[in-house]
Amino acid sequence: MIRAVLAGLLAALVIVGGAGLAQGDTGAHDYPEARSYQPSDDAASEVEAALARAAASGKRVLLVMGANWCHDSRALAGWLETERFARLIEREYRLIFVNIGMPQSGDGHDLALAARFGLDDLPGTPNLLVLTADGELVNGATATTWRNAASREGDAIYDELVRLSEAPVSEEVG
Structure with missing residues (x-):
């Protein structure tokens, strides 16, 4: 019985994972949460394509490096899926998600x-x-300071992305 339930849950996760990022409800937290953070088969090529699209459009690339297991990654992805953020991203960025596993x-x-x-x-x-x-x-x-994305306010994230869309290149790398 337990195996059947676990198999059903695993199948549901695979189906959701195959659909890309899917916004879930906010449940007990104050942020929208993506249920799946789709891994890339060729992240380097996808980043190159995003850079080329950015060059052609005069936009910047918003590269989010996160993971399915991470609630902060899913929270940030959930915010980026909302209508308000989607309009900002369409106007200023080329967005790409890269699943980086558990580097720590x-x-x-x-x-x-x-x-x-x-x-x-x-x-x-x-x-x-x-x-x-x-x-x-x-x-x-x-x-690398976004590990608390789930506890950040949506307005603060939005304002930071607006600022970064126009900010000069940083000389200090973290």
Whole structure:
């Protein structure tokens, strides 16, 4: 009986995972939460494509490096799915999600992407990198500070993304 229930739950997770990011209800917390954080089969190529689209459109890349297991990653993804954030992202960014596993425990994935943009250490998830179309990191000092995304207010996240859409390239990399 327990195996059947667990198999059913696993099947449901696979179905949700295959659908990409799906917004769940807020439940007992104050943020929208994505139920699935879709891993990429070729994150490096997807980032390159996002940079090319950003160059063609004059926008920046919003690279979110997180994981399915992380409630802060799902919270940030949930905020980014809301209508208000979607309008901002459409106007200012090319958005890409990369599943990086659990880098703080040695089980990280696609960490070479972070190193490519000057971040050699990812202390947790999520990480939010804002890149120019040339691949320069705009928010080097704050890119790895999003591990508390679930406890941040939506307005504060929104205001930070507006600020980063216009901010000069950071010379300090975290």
